[in-house]
Amino acid sequence: MQTTARILGGIAALVAAVAATAWIGLRIAVPGRFTTVQRVLMVLATGLVRLRWGARYARRMPCPRGSGAVYIANHRSSIDPFFLQVRSDRPMHWMVAKEFCEHRRFRWFLRQCEVIPTNRGGTDTAATKSAIRFAAEGDYVGMFPEGRINATDDLLLPCRPGAIVVALRARVPVIPCYIEGSPYGGTAGSPIRMRARVRVHFGEPIDLAEYYERCNDADAVREAAIKCLKEIARLAGRDDFEPTLAGRRWLPEGE
Known part of the structure; x- marks a missing residue:
């Protein structure tokens, strides 16, 4: 006994x-501000990013100390957030369509990732306010200005300046990123079965302080948005590219 x-x-x-x-x-x-579950997911994600998708980075990811930030990038694949998250020192809050957040296959994973559920069509005021709050409290928010996966030959689709609205109202910098070679086979899960050679380029943080007091001025927001989108184009080696904005009602109501 x-x-x-x-x-x-x-x-x-x-x-x-x-x-x-x-x-x-x-x-x-x-290291960083992650839960134990998030750390496990980060290890798994890093394995996929490095080994399966062959990601290489031109430089270290800028991570502002003592401040939140809004990261913006081109959008070619459902796995694009992985390439930024694995380089971050804290969870990045990405806007994800509500139908994915409520889907039984993705619900648990997306909850652990602390995503921001959003409606696909039109302006989602609640999601925008959540993003502003996260950024203002010192967290990182990730957004794709194109709003959907770009399956065309154009560098960027017409973009919405919602990410810039978030940055201006939270008073945080915007960090442009360009993801090159991200795999996509037509469905959200298709990249898991695909190999790739991805290259990720990070730009310098863009200080938009000159626009803070004009965050409700559509012309000022448009000007700031074009400035930031041109930085994505520059990272892609396309200094000649002229970004365009889409949609009419992209300033949240009730502010």
Whole structure:
């Protein structure tokens, strides 16, 4: 009886030691402001990003200290957020269509990722307010100005300046990113089965302080948006590209 108790005690101690080692290892491998579950997901995501999709980065990702930020990027694939999140020191809050957030296959994962559910059509005031709050409180928000996956030959689709509205009202910098070679086979899950050679380019944080007091002025928001979108084009080596804006009602109501 005593022998059995000692064996069980030894097993329990071993399990505890392994668990503690794994927990410490996770914190070392994935530093920053993450939950344990998020750290595990980060390790898995990093494996996919590096090994399956061959991601390489031209430079370190700018992560403002003591401030939130809005990251904007071109959008060629459903996995585009992965390429930025694995380089971040905290969760990035991405806007994701509500139907995915409520889908049984994606619900748990997206909840762990702390995404912002949003309506596909028109302006979603609640989602915009959530993004502003996250950024103002020092978190990172990720947004795709194109609003949908670009399956054309154009560098960027006509964009909505919602990301710029968020940055102006939260008074945080915008960080432009260009993702090159992101795989996509027509469905949200198709990239998992595809190999790729992705290159990610980060620009310098864009200070929009000169526009803060004019955040409700459509012309000022438009000017700031074009300025930021041109930086994405510059990262793509397309200094000649002229971004265009889409939609008429993109300023949230009730502000």
